[in-house]
Every structure is written in C-alpha cells, then in structure tokens.
Amino acid sequence: MELLTDSQSQIYNWTFQWINKLGLDNQTNHFINSIVLLLLVVLFLFIVDYFSKKTLLLLTIKAIRRSANRFDDLLIRNKTLKLIAHFVPILVAQYIIPIIFMGFPNWKENINKLLAIATTVVSLLIIHSLLKSIRDILRTKKSFADKPLESYLQVCQIIMYFIGGTICFSILTGSSPWSFLLSLGAASAILMLVFKDTILGFVASIQVSANDSIRVGDWIEMPKYGADGTVKEINLNNVKVQNFDKTITTIPTHTLLSDSFKNYRGMQQSGGRRLKRAINIKISTIRFLDNEEIERLKHIQILRAYIEDRAKTIDEFNRIHQIDPSSPINGRKMTNLGMFRAYALAYLRQNPQIHKTMPLMVRQLASTEHGVPVELYFFVNDIRWEYYEGIVSDVFDHLFAATKYFDLEIFENPASDDFRQFVRKQQINVLN
The missing domain is CATH 2.30.30.60 (SH3 type barrels.)
Structure with a gap:
C-alpha cells in the first residue's frame, strides 16, 4: 500500500472507526468504508464540477463580452469552457482516490486507468468543441459559406475517435x-x-x-x-x-x-429563369386574313409597325411574281395564326419582366391531335419562384384572352356542355 499524507490517513481512519462500531469483520469494514467514501466523493465531485464551471464562466464571460472577436462567443455556445472545467473534478479525484481505496490497493490502479480514460475523453470533447467553433466561424466567411464544412468536421471526428479509442485501449490493456x-x-x-x-x-x-x-x-x-x-x-x-x-x-x-x-x-446566378410552354391552337380556326381584318388589327399598337412592314414585303413579292389575286391561296398572304405569333413576340419584347438579353422566341411546333402548338420560349428576370409563377401566369392570361381578337380558338377536349349543345342543335334540326 502506498504511503498517504497525514490528512488522508486521518480522513480514512475517522470514517473507518465510525463504521467499525457496527461490529463487522475488518475486511467488510474496509469495503463499507470505501463505498461510503466513494459516494461522498462522487457527490463532492459533482459540486466541484458545478462550481468550477460557474467560476470559469464568471471569470471569462465579462472579458468575452467586451471582446469584438466572435470566436470566443462561439467557444461559449459550443460549451468549450464548460468542458475545460471538467478537468477540475478529475484532478480532485486523482488526489482523493488513494483515500477511498486505502483498504483495497488493487482497485486503485483500475480507478486510475478510468481517470486516465476520462481525461482522454474530455480532451477529445474539447478538441471537438474547438473544431465546431472553427466550423461556425468559417461559415460566416463568404469563401466558405457554401463549402461542405460538416463533412470536414465529421472526418476530423472519425480521426479523433480512432486516436482516442487507440489511447483508451492502450490504457486499459497496458500495451x-x-x-x-x-x-x-x-x-x-x-x-x-x-x-x-x-x-x-x-x-x-x-x-x-x-x-x-x-x-x-x-x-x-x-x-x-x-x-x-x-x-x-x-x-x-x-x-x-x-x-x-x-x-x-x-x-x-x-x-x-x-x-x-x-x-x-x-439559373440563379444568371438572373433569369426559363419558361418553355405551348398554347395549342385549334387547326380549324386557322385561316387567311382579308384586307378589312388586317386594317382592324392595325389598331393594336404593338402590331402596327409589323403589319405595315409585312404588307409591303408581301405586296412586293406578289407584284414581282405577278400573283393572281382572284384566289386567296395564290401568292403570299397573312394568316391569323402568323399574326398571333407576331403579337405574342411583340408582347414579350415590350414586357419589362422578360429578360431581353437571353433567348426569346415564339415558334410553331409540329401539329398533333391536340392542334398546333405555339410555343413560347423566354426567360423571366426574377428567379424567385412565387414571382416567376405570377409573371408567367400574367403572360398566359393575356395571350389566352388575346386569341379571340385573331379569331383563333384554344384546343380543348369536348366537355359536357359541348355535347349538350350538339344534342340541342340536332333536336332543332329535326323539328325544322
């Protein structure tokens, strides 16, 4: 048994004499004495741990609050100082252990191993807390804001756990x-x-x-x-x-x-969000425009310049090729669908919410059983989802309503009203 200081011997002997009054054998008295001292020491260590954390925080928190550096604030938030305070009860335990296990010297070595492991664990927790603080401070830097810092931290954790496990195994086995x-x-x-x-x-x-x-x-x-x-x-x-x-x-x-x-x-970095969507036009409503309809469409301001320029081009072509105007199908003619495409393109170009430096087109796709798709391809200059959807809805609301001015109809599958109207017409025809 190792030699103890006088104060240590007095503490152990005092509690031993008190328990010896129970009339038990000497070995049992030593065992009960060690258990009682162990419980008292555990309670005492909890108190020491509590006050050491409070004292350390009181001594440092005022200085940290006066400091403009954010890193020390992160140390408090990640509990680094509280973890450092855990060293105090460990040091106290290393001093008191010889008192508790005075009657069981073989146990003392194992308890010292556990304290060494506890020191290793607390050290690893402190390092982990410091790494978390470094991660948090790097997140405030613009160059690291979008980097996978959490992955780097977890890699460091794995390395720390491996090193800590190796040290703990070495302490337990003595190898x-x-x-x-x-x-x-x-x-x-x-x-x-x-x-x-x-x-x-x-x-x-x-x-x-x-x-x-x-x-x-x-x-x-x-x-x-x-x-x-x-x-x-x-x-x-x-x-x-x-x-x-x-x-x-x-x-x-x-x-x-x-x-x-x-x-x-x-898309987010470009400042424009793409829209690619088609309006299906009923094929039976597509036709040539006569002169009166063309004059009427000139009242649409954004189309006037296009119609005048287009009319000159068509008239010049028909004149050069001596086209017979008696049949509308001869030569080149304007169509209501072509006019609608020109209007849709002009409408998008004058819309301030459409990106002008990115691709913008209104094109006709191959016809299908659902009509002729007139596809709009453009970029909205606001990438926020809710604003983007609002702008797109406004554009299509307008164009859906505008098709009637070109005597065009949007294709849709027959509804119940269509069948009822058809039945009524048939009944009227039969009665007539």
Missing part, C-alpha cells in the same frame, strides 16, 4: 498503441465492410467539394429520391434537402457521384 494498430490490420477487411458507406461518403464529399458540383444553399432536383428544394446541409453520410413543401429529404452523399441530379445554381 503499446502500435500493437493495437497491428491487430487492426488483420481486421481491415471487416472494417472496410462496416464503414463502406462512410468511406464512400468521405470520398464523395471530397470530390463534390473539389468539383464544386453542389453547395449549401443550392436548389437541386433529384426525382429518384423525391428531392426538389434547397440544400441545407452536406455531411459525411448524407445531404439534407429541404423541399418546397418544407419536408426534408435525406440523400446518401455517395449517390451524388453515381446518380444524376439537376442543380439550378446556373
């Missing part, structure tokens, strides 16, 4: 850390299988960061996983996407390399 590492070499195949997803996620995080294929804050779409929203977090194992319906979709990080996804960052 060199190198022997533990050599034993891991034999089990490397099993470890590779167990940590397969982690390793794949680690590699994917590095490649995603190096290729800049995805950042925090990007709008991505990955139909395979039902993801359509903003990237909130990129960590070692998964990517968290907040969909537009406020649900959260979790995507394995390594799938960003193996599966395809759509990133709308280019």
Whole structure:
C-alpha cells in the first residue's frame, strides 16, 4: 500500500472507526468504508464540477463580452469552457482516490486507468468543441459559406475517435498503441465492410467539394429520391434537402457521384429563369386574313409597325411574281395564326419582366391531335419562384384572352356542355 499524507490517513481512519462500531469483520469494514467514501466523493465531485464551471464562466464571460472577436462567443455556445472545467473534478479525484481505496490497493490502479480514460475523453470533447467553433466561424466567411464544412468536421471526428479509442485501449490493456494498430490490420477487411458507406461518403464529399458540383444553399432536383428544394446541409453520410413543401429529404452523399441530379445554381446566378410552354391552337380556326381584318388589327399598337412592314414585303413579292389575286391561296398572304405569333413576340419584347438579353422566341411546333402548338420560349428576370409563377401566369392570361381578337380558338377536349349543345342543335334540326 502506498504511503498517504497525514490528512488522508486521518480522513480514512475517522470514517473507518465510525463504521467499525457496527461490529463487522475488518475486511467488510474496509469495503463499507470505501463505498461510503466513494459516494461522498462522487457527490463532492459533482459540486466541484458545478462550481468550477460557474467560476470559469464568471471569470471569462465579462472579458468575452467586451471582446469584438466572435470566436470566443462561439467557444461559449459550443460549451468549450464548460468542458475545460471538467478537468477540475478529475484532478480532485486523482488526489482523493488513494483515500477511498486505502483498504483495497488493487482497485486503485483500475480507478486510475478510468481517470486516465476520462481525461482522454474530455480532451477529445474539447478538441471537438474547438473544431465546431472553427466550423461556425468559417461559415460566416463568404469563401466558405457554401463549402461542405460538416463533412470536414465529421472526418476530423472519425480521426479523433480512432486516436482516442487507440489511447483508451492502450490504457486499459497496458500495451503499446502500435500493437493495437497491428491487430487492426488483420481486421481491415471487416472494417472496410462496416464503414463502406462512410468511406464512400468521405470520398464523395471530397470530390463534390473539389468539383464544386453542389453547395449549401443550392436548389437541386433529384426525382429518384423525391428531392426538389434547397440544400441545407452536406455531411459525411448524407445531404439534407429541404423541399418546397418544407419536408426534408435525406440523400446518401455517395449517390451524388453515381446518380444524376439537376442543380439550378446556373439559373440563379444568371438572373433569369426559363419558361418553355405551348398554347395549342385549334387547326380549324386557322385561316387567311382579308384586307378589312388586317386594317382592324392595325389598331393594336404593338402590331402596327409589323403589319405595315409585312404588307409591303408581301405586296412586293406578289407584284414581282405577278400573283393572281382572284384566289386567296395564290401568292403570299397573312394568316391569323402568323399574326398571333407576331403579337405574342411583340408582347414579350415590350414586357419589362422578360429578360431581353437571353433567348426569346415564339415558334410553331409540329401539329398533333391536340392542334398546333405555339410555343413560347423566354426567360423571366426574377428567379424567385412565387414571382416567376405570377409573371408567367400574367403572360398566359393575356395571350389566352388575346386569341379571340385573331379569331383563333384554344384546343380543348369536348366537355359536357359541348355535347349538350350538339344534342340541342340536332333536336332543332329535326323539328325544322
């Protein structure tokens, strides 16, 4: 048994004499004495831990509040100072342990090992807290705001856990850390299988960061996983996407390399959001325009210059080729569909909410059983979703209403009213 100081001996002997009055054998008295002292010490250590944290915070919080540096604020938020305060009860425990287990010297070595492990664990927690503070301060930097810092932190965590586990194993067994590492070499195949997803996620995080294929804050779409929203977090194992319906979709990080996804960052950076949508025109309503209709359409201001220029071009062509005007099909003529396309293009060009430096066209696609598609292709200069949808709706509201002025009809499948009107006409014809 190691020699104790006089104060330590007096404490142990005083409690031992008090328990000895129970009339039990000497070994049992030592055991009960150690248990009682252990309970008292645990209570005392909790009190020491509580007051050490309070004292440390009181001594540092005033200085931190006066400081303009944000890093010390993050140390408090990530509980770094509280973790440092845990060293105080550990040091107190190392001093008191010889008193408690004075009658059981063999236990003392094992308790010291546990205290050494506790010191290692607290040290790792402090390092982890410091890394979290560094991560948080880097997030405030513009150059790191969209980087997968969470993945880097998790890689550091894995390295720390590995080092801490090695140290703890060495403390428990009393063997060199190198022997533990050599034993891991034999089990490397099993470890590779167990940590397969982690390793794949680690590699994917590095490649995603190096290729800049995805950042925090990007709008991505990955139909395979039902993801359509903003990237909130990129960590070692998964990517968290907040969909537009406020649900959260979790995507394995390594799938960003193996599966395809759509990133709308280019659209957001360009300042314009594309619209590609068609209006289906009923084919039976497409026809040539006569002179009276052309004159009437000149009252549409944004079409007047186009009609006058187009009329000159057509008249010159027909005159040169000596076209017979007795039949409307001879030569070149204006059509109500062509006039509507010209109007739609002019309307988009004069709309201040349409991007003028990006592609803008109104084109006719191949006819189908649903009529002739007149496709509008343009970019809205406001990429915010709600504003974009409002602008697009306004454009199509106007064009749907404008088709009537060109004697055109929008194609739609027959409704119940169409059948009722047809039946009424047939009944009228029969009665007549």
